[in-house]
Amino acid sequence: MNPVSVRLVTMNSFEVETTQGVGRKKSFLQTKKEKIFRKKTLYSRLPILQWLPQFKVDNLLSDLIAGFSVGLTLVPQSLAYATVGGLPPQYGLYASIMGGFVYALLGGTRSLAIGPVALLAITIYPSVTKFGPQVAVFLCFTSGLIELILGLFNLGFFLDFISLAVIDGFTSAAALTISSTQLKSLFGLNYKSDGFLHAIVQLFRNINDVRLADTIMGMTALVALFGMRALGRVKVSGFSTKSKIISKLIWFVSTARNAICVFVCAGIAVATYDAESDGNLKLIGNITSGLPPFDVPPFQLTNVTTGEIILSFPELLSATGFSMIILPLVAILEAVAIAKAFAGGKKKVDASQEIIAIGASNVVGSFFSSFPVTGSFSRTAVNEASGVQTPISGVITSIIVILAAQFLTPYFYYIPKASLAAVIVGAVIVMVEYHVIMPMWRTKKSDLIPFATTFFSGLLFGLELGIIVGTFVHLFMMSFANARPPIEIGVTRKEAGATVVVQPRESLVFPAADYFSNIVKKAISKEEHVTTVIFDLAYVNRLDFATAKTLKGLSDNFASSNIEVLAINVMPKALEVLEGIQPKNMNITIS
Template identity: 30%
Template sequence: MPRPSRTSRFGRGRLERHLPILQWTKTYDRDTLTSDTVAAVIVTIMLIPQSLAYALLAGLPPEMGLYASILPLVAYAIFGTSRALAVGPVAVISLMTAAAVGNMALEGTAEYAMAAITLAFMSGLILTVMGVFRLGFLANFLSHPVIAGFITASGLLIAASQIGTILGISGGGHSLVQLLGNLWVNLSDINPITVTIGVMTTAFLFWVRKGLKPLLISAGFRPRLADLLAKAGPVAAVAVTTLTVWAFDLAGKGVAIVGTIPSGLPPLTLPSFSGEVWGQLFISALLISVIGFVESVSVAQTLAAKKRQRIDPDQELVGLGTANIAAALTGGYPVTGGFARSVVNFDAGAETPAAGAFTAIGILLAAMFLTPLLHFLPKATLAATIIVAVLSLVDLSILKRSWTYSRIDFAAVATTIAITLGLGVEMGVSAGVILSLALFLYKTSRPHVAEVGLVPGTQHFRNILRHKVQTDPGVVTLRIDESLYFANARFLEDYITNRVTCDQPIRHVVLMCSAVNEIDMSALESLEAINARLRDMGITLHLSEVKGPVMDRLKRSHFLDDLSGRVFLSQYDAMVAVTAGSSAPTS
């Protein structure tokens, strides 16, 4: 039988890279199907109340949360690379959607829903284009402390935004100050029945999250069944509170309910193609895309590492992009990979992205047949669901850890939290992006430069301030611990000038470049200026331990021809050469 040609294998490999579904379906068997089905059942139970709640958090009709949990999951199953990531509406993206769309249209209007759909479509396009051009590395410029601070502040904002619903009063606003101010103004309108439902549901959900599973296991239930029943806690809360409101006609006593939710298949929708709308939403769509991708890829990489699997960040951009486009075409709003449901999906035994597709089927059945049963669902129950879910995102310990480790990182985290709470989520995420870039530029613009000497009895060189080493008063050896580029080139010029301007009889300066991975044009010009300045002072400039790619670049310039000294393979060779014939090194 003829073997497939190398060209055909290469073509198939490229196709599988762009369509990961072709990879995992080749080994799909009955055991995998069972594992994925069980995981899908558990995630579906969890996702139904969350989808409704997050849609209301975004200021959208609850059914849009269900719509955003159907076709997007199928799209990700086809194009995504994570075996366990569960895609759908999440709290932070829902809050960002409310902030972006709330500036354009009145909540509850057709224009509001259309703007959310358009936001999903734009976010999908941005993510897909980034994936096609392999721009996933751009997300690395967002520092983890800043992202942690933003998510913590967002969690606090989301929880605060739901207090009004728990109390049965109006409490809207885009910042913590506005939220608390509106709650205070309307405090006299508290509905006691709504408070009872909200507080009891919140307490029940907190207890279910921590205490129900151990209780069931101690009662003799098998761990898998106990876990399933514990995950069904929110559904039980929905069922009990809905029946209570219906049985006692609590809606007539001021308890806010979800009301009529349309049943049936998700509608086919198209985004707005108005230039004005796109102009107003572009920055928000970009921020939602970046934050959604960072959150999603972090979760995906963490879960993949536990099973020694790998994900492709660039293909993840395509997977999330197509999921958002699918949401826009079926009446949904922006989606991404959620931390809590992905962990549940992983722990429940999901083996492939097919678990997400099976979850979509479960949500579809709920949208078609169960929505009439949710008419009397109190909004306080959904608010409790949101509060319990988002408080797991709050990690105030990041402030203590960053303060202990780095004052600069602490300042960035604290500033991000303060701006998010004080000015709103959009300003917070914008500040986070700017702070991350500023933090990177600040740290790299002042590279660590150590003067080094020879460790006695070895060929190793270490910092003269940290170790007992041998030096030569006529030789200055500087180890540069950073790549050289436009932002730090002038710093190096000034550092070397200040070091050699002294009373010592300095004859040689050696730049130890073992940690230098890149030298751009600005840095090259600075090296040329350093070389010329030292030559005028009667000092010879040498380089040592220059990496191959950096050396290749230098050979394409005139710098090596003009260099007053030499380029040495090792720092030890340089030290031997420049100290030959001089007095013995001193300790």
Template identity: 40%
Template sequence: MAPRTRCCSLTTLRRWLPILAWMPNYSLQWLKMDCIAGLSVTLMVIPQALAYAEVAGLPPQFGLYSAFMGCFVYLFLGTSRDVTLGPTAIMSLLVASYTFREPAYAVLLAFLSGCIQLAMRFLGLGFLLDFISCPVIKGFTSAAAVTIGFGQVKNLLGLQHAPRQLFLQVYHVFRDIGNTRVGDAVLGLVCMLLLLLLKLLQDHLPPGHHEMPLAARLSHGLLWTVTTARNALVVSFAALAAYSFDVTGYQPFVLTGKIVEGLPSLRTPPFSLTTANRTASFTDMVQDMGAGLAAVPLMGLLESIAVAKSFASQNNYRIDANQELLSIGLTNVLGSFVSSFPVTGSFGRTAVNAQSGVCTPAGGLVTGVLVLLALAYLTSLFYYIPKAALAAVIITAVAPLFDTKIVRALWRVKRLDLLPLCVTFLFCLWEVQYGILAGTLVSVLLLLHAVARPQMQVSERPVLVLQPASGLHFPAIEALREALVTQALQASPPRCAILDCSHVCSVDYTVVLGLGELLGDFRRQGVTLAFVGLQGPVLRVLLSADLKGVQHFPTLEEAEKHLSQEPGTQPYNPSAGSVPGHRVALLKA
């Protein structure tokens, strides 16, 4: 018994701390690959973190504060070797929608989001994510791409003081287009062009292999490094250009400006806020954030788990979704103590991590340490980064989020799913929370309509046979009653009917009452309603309800044979199994 107890305890411990599963087998080869991947992700995350802080409406250093805690937490708790946690474009947009450009609100939102995510993990509420359908997700991400991308046009053109609401931004940009700063516009377009060319080069770069000559391997490695670190290289090029102009005393670009130096202070999240205008208590701050306390944690979980599942499928390993919930929740809770805003799994950086050959989550340790070193020693260099260059990084990063293929796919597969897609997209252009809520509501209504009005197969046999194509629940009983009354009782003369319950695995009390009323209606008309294919749980419920006149048969043939002498039944021919003119129709209730 004792060895089994120890074994079970070790298994449980490994499930809660996945690092214990791979650390005993760690090798120097893994260390080499993890260091390369960690460095590659760092070159991508630093410029993105600065840019996403701009999207979130926060000072640039808060992007770096948000970029390292997930690396350390995921090292111990993560079940995917590829995933990297940190700031993303979508989460930054959500933060901007609910925190009013106030860092205290963003940090508190990270803490509360993490608490909600942990509660969902331990209460088993992850199934709530299943109610956010793919069309809703695609509508939201496409709208986010438009909102985030156009939101950076002002920085790309060097315009100032544009409003955050999309439609007002469009008006502001076109109204002030004459005030465009030529230097920012030229630099932004050049940076975008370079980023696009490097991305195309990366996409068409053939995979390397050990049989290649040394010179070819070195050239391939150099090209791979340049294309992978393209964000850092382009931003560095822009910063060097800005510094060169600054030395001459002329500055044609709007710069990022001074960034607070040093590591963030370790302190509790702000549970109140005092400003020049008012003092906001914890309750006031929670009320101000409103729907963000639902939208941010849900979308954070959804994005992170989607990224983890995608790369686990590509690279042939499995993830533990519950453990991923724990990782992202704990990351946001602990991150709030170092002034982080809400984070989640990043698809772009995870792709770079995977392409770099990462072997374990230890690659995140390298990234986290390098981000901390950048915060400690390099923030003074970030002063010269032009905002137009960061805008180019953001626009090229979010452009792939705008998915046009989904419209063609839904048109071919199920056109009705275009409705939640369009509703989500249009409402998200106005307000993110309304878009997600409206799209989810439309999806749930479509789902409920399918439950309340299930398709029914009607067979013209010796008796009328009606088979619901799915289960029977209380919203569907009226549709079933209408179909049977129309097809059997309103016929001249009234006909016997068989209800084929082969696809019905459970019924509720309302369905039982409705079936009792149907049996009474058939009895008053002098014809019979029989049941076929009743599964054990359904049969027990019907028998325990003591319905009068219930007749049930194991097979359709036995039911037809028994009802062959009833009024309203055509003559039964056992050799034919059906009658001339037999037909099957699909009835949409």
């Protein structure tokens, strides 16, 4: 006998379709195997196979310019972000090497620039200051592995549970926390701080030790960075050769402002350095030269000198548990958001593939002493403005970093710490502008509570706790909203009795079952004689078993009092649930 499928067509008619010749159903593994081992899947998982055959020599010059421009931005930023994470400056260079190579193979957005960012650096800071640089490399590997799993199994939908309001609150708290860590360098102070409040307290405790030279250098560098950024908005009119040269020069100064600022400040430090004076600028000092060694990420923490085990693998997992959850979350949200922003609606962004690319960048990078990386908004903007054509620009950027690590680190000795602090604050302002100020224009009042909860929790008790508390608050708010859907009650009174029309304005799910029942009973109790109750379900797209049973219970209760019960405008999905519980005392019509 052939299987029969029934499809509802109109209110009172059914169309019966007979399925003929259906073959044996394929197993889950067979289906997955066929999807994986096909050309379409290969091309989607290795985007380089799509753009490389179409690559033209003309594209190479554009990618060289873009890669070099991003490299000029990345080198000083990487040194600065390493200090934000509590690491020696060379770790910033290490974290900037592999992302460009890996993303060129796996990334699907031509302009996305991968590398260290302030958000991830501040997230690893508590663990690094407690356990040392090894834990940063461990977190790079574990977070990358989690990202790979999420991407490969298309589990990115879990991120839908983290609202934009929570992310904006987290970013705002992180921005203030990052900025607070740089106050000591901006004012030439030397103290240890843990969190935003502690940093502010420490600043005021040490305010009498502020160094004038560092303060002037830091503030001047900040003003210069803002000025060069604003210069990029200047438009030069005309089509003459002179106009084009001036326009390109303005673009270069604005784009390479971080490198220009840092190296000019370093030149001033060299010129004013006096070996016998205590008033010298505080310098970044010696940086380990050369490339990072290829090594397996540490799965236990050991004393570098004695080899003694400090934390075993289970202890390390326990100590970094919060960070292992937060780091992949922040990295994925940052990268996917940037990819979508710069795709500009011209090309659909494959979120799963972007997650895979970020995860692979971290896993591979961990074998070269990298700390966690993701996409950078400021450097992606530089890439796009530079006329990038393909992800080869990221390879060029990585080569620039390799050359800097191999040959230029001795010259970084004289970089003032105040200038790096200015670079970080400048980058944080760009981050806030993109992640906080712009989204705030579309923020609803209902979003202010999770935003504020995340912001203040993150600022006062730690960023990891802030995003967790904010997420739970927002989920609770959504659950409460589901438990209290708007319900309109209309009553038509005649001599024979009253007709009560109950119209839920949203879907009905189990948290609302008792509330819905009480609202209906209360409305009925106010009338002297009710002859008919009508449930208008026009707005109920979703009806679960609990609320369907509530409807059945109400209809049975009313039927015992000789009250006619109707359910009108029933959606197909709601109808399936109602038919499953068989409400005998309810007449149903569909929409």
